[in-house]
Amino acid sequence: MSIKLKTILYFSLILLAVIATSGYSIFISNKISQYLKGSLPASISDVQKSSHLVALAQLIRYDDEVLTQSARNHAFTGDQKWRVRYEEFVPKLDAAIKEALELGDTDDREIFASIDQANLALVAIEVQSIDYAAGGELTLAQAVLDSDEYSRQKNIYRAGLEKFLARRGTDFDSATEISVARLEESKFGLSQMVNQQLFLIVGFIVLFVFILLFLFYFIFKTFMAPLGVFKKTAGMIIRGDLDARVNIKNKDEIGDFAVDFNKMTASLAEALTSVNQKVAVQTKDLARKSADLGKQQKAILNILEDVQEEKQKAEGLAAIVKDAEEAIIGKKLDGTITSWNRGAENLYGYSAKEAIGRSVEIVVPRDKRAELDKILATIKAGGRLDHSQTVRQRKDGSLVDVSLSVSPIKNTSGQVIGASTIALDITKEKQIDRAKTEFVSLASHQLRTPLSAINWYAEMLLAGDAGKINAEQKQYLEEIYRGNQRMVDLVNTLLNVSRLELGTFVVEPQLVLITDLAAQVIKELKPLLTQKQVKLKTHYQSDLPKIMLDPKLTTIILQNLLSNAVKYNRDKGSVEFDISTTKDDYLEIKVKDTGLGIPQNQKNKIFDKLFRADNVRATDTEGTGLGLYIVKSIVEDTGGKIWFASTENKGTTFYVTLPLAGMRAKKGTKKLS
Incomplete structure (x- = not known):
């Protein structure tokens, strides 16, 4: 039998064993899957339903408390905001009760029907109270809410909720216990099935091992033993014994190859004499060339090893960037996108194919284009941007809050050739x-x-x-x-x-002289200046113009800066208060003190909400840590800037600039206090 037929036969046996083992494994997997699907506890759905109904009941209770409190606040104060809040929550409560009526069983619907009727009666009474309060009749409004009918309906409402929660709480616990018991039964049944099939699996493994051993024996007899003879004869020939011959009598391809090998050896012996003569002539020249070639090969191998190492590093980094969850975008200095990873696809909705080659402006809202120009200018100058919060635009037009970190990309000579941006979605944090x-x-x-x-x-x-x-x-x-x-x-x-954070504050600019506002603030600080014996020096530019400023907001800025300069100053210290204009059309306010100063390692936190420096807290000076946060928010929202210079134990100087064009008017619902 030829080697080809033997090989086909033996490998067919292996294939059949593999197919049988795989088929049986698939059979067992399907059987276990069917078993698990048939054993899933049907009570899980009941648990989910009960859980949702309980959540609805808690929401109904909360909404009712909001309505009750809003109606009473309106009745006692007449403040319109409580009526607005009341009207906002009425439809929410109705929707929750209707959903509970649709979701519950017969007993649940009976309970929620009584709650619904009581709610309608309560709403009618509360609306009557609100109407009285709107007409200025607060006494009648309060009397309606204190009536016996209102109390009776409220008791019906609460009793229904308590009855539902007592009933559904028991059902939820019972369904959970049944689900756990059924899952334990499924686990035990699965364990029995696995044990029953273990013996058959072991049998298949033993059969497969036996077939592999038989294959190894075939390979050894057919290939390895003859190869050993060939190796031994080849070794003798290599050592110069050209009379050595392969002694194999197989009646297959190996035997034919042995005959041809012996013929080749004889021909080799004949040719060797001729070759030796030619080799002797060229040996000297080849030796020289071989030495040169060896040196070249070594140099080339070193270069290839370096190139391969750098390639592996680059490929590893590229793989990390490509699969990172954060949006990582590479771009040229003109804003053209050069790389776009999977995180960017998930955040912005554009695929890499759609984004690469286009301008990064596709994800920048129109009102943020100037911000993009500033970022690129910073990168061109070799700077960077860390954790800057802003807004970007998705493919579908929706906006997303992001935190940007932008770094320059440099070539081997250190020249900035592009920028790398990491964007984090901070919608949830906002x-x-x-x-x-x-x-x-x-x-x-x-x-x-x-x-x-x-x-x-x-x-x-x-x-x-x-x-x-x-x-x-x-x-x-x-x-x-x-x-x-x-x-x-x-x-x-x-x-x-x-x-400030909700953006609901009002900006109402008026034509004022800022020194008038400053004089009023200084007057209010007189007791504190006297108490600490702090000397205040004022320097106002003589020709300061009147500009459009919101008096209240400007007063808040001056109050915080000056009161901080006095509070955190040393006794018998001094404060310098300057107001002037700049060449670039800004009003500059400067407050310099001789106080505690700001520690170097805490300067980057000084404008954070609720932050107070360690040296200030050690003095037990009153403060909330909110003043500078408020000042910064007002200044930047009205088109100005604020910064400071400070040395610990020597003092601090704060600078504020406001545009001479004035503050822009802004509509809102509340004024700052």
Whole structure:
């Protein structure tokens, strides 16, 4: 039998064994899959349904509390914002009740039907109260909300919710226990099935090993043994014994090859004599050329090794960049996109094929094009941009908040030839910040009413309106009054921060002389200047023009800068306060103190919200860490700039510039306090 037929036969056996093993493995996998699908606990759906209904009930409870509180606040204050808030939450509550009616079973629908009826009655009463309050009849508005009918409907409403939560809470726990029990049964059944099939799998493995051993024996007998004879004979020939012959009597291709090999050896012996003569003549020349060639080969190999190493590094880096989750974009100095990874595709919606070769302006909104020019100019100058928050535009036209880090790309000679941009989607972070800001705003509004009442009653008691008080009582009341004033200031500051971050504050420019505003601020600081014996020196340019400024916002800027310069100054220190104009049409405000200064390692945080430097906290000086944050927000939002220079233990100088063209008017819902 020829080697070809033997090989086909043996490899056919191996193929059949592999097919049988694979088929059986697929069979077992399908069987396990079918078993698992048939055993999935049907109660999971009930758990999900119960969980959703419980969540709806909690949402209904929350919305009802918001409506009740808004109606009462409107009835007591007449403030229109509570009516707006009330009308905002009415449809939300109706929608939640309707969804619960559709999702629940018969008992659930009966409960939520009673809740719905009670809600309709409550809304009718609350709307009546709101109408009274809108007409200025606050007493009638409050009386409606204190009526027996309102209390009765409220009790029906709450009893329905409690009944539902008690019932559904038990169902949710029961369904969960049943689901866990069924999953445990599925796990035990799967374990039994795997054990039953283990014996057959081992049998297939043993059969496969036996066939492999048989194949190895065939290879050894057919190929390895004759190859050993060939190797031994070839070794003898290499050592110069050209009379050596291969002694193989096989009746196959190997035997034929042995005959041809012996003929070749005889021919080689005949040719060797002729070749030796020619070799002797050329040996000397070849030796010289061989030496030169060896040196060239070594140099070439060294170069190839270096090239291969650099290629592997470049390929590894390219693979990392391509598959990174962050959007990484390479571009030329004119803004043409040269690379676009998978993160960029996910963030902006453009494929690499669509983006590469086009201008990076495809992801920059029109109102941000000037910002792009500034970034490219910075990169051309060899600079970089770190974690700059801005807005970019997706392929579908939607906007996304991103944090950009841009670095220059340089060639081997150090010349900047492009830029690399890493963009991080910070939409969720922005949403979280906005939610926190809205909470602070709401909480601060809620605190204003009780603080105002405390302030009013304290003033009345101190003035003797409620009767004469002794010295000790007066001392206690003054402490209460001062503490309440600090709380009022903190609440006003928190409200200012929330309005700045939400963009709801108003800018109302008027034609004013800034030195008039400065004089009023300095007058208010007189007690603090006297207390710390700080000397204030003012330097105003003689021909300062009147410009369009929002008096309240400008006063906030001056108050924070000057009060900080005094508060954080050393006793008997000094403050220099300068106002002048610049050659590039800006109004410049400069406040220099001889105080604590700012530590070098904390200068980059000085404008952060709620940040106070370590050396300031050590002095136990009052402060919230919000003043400079508010100043920076106002200045930059109105077209100005703020920066500082500081040396620890020597003092700080703050600079503010505002355009002489004035602040731009801005509509909003709230004014800063």
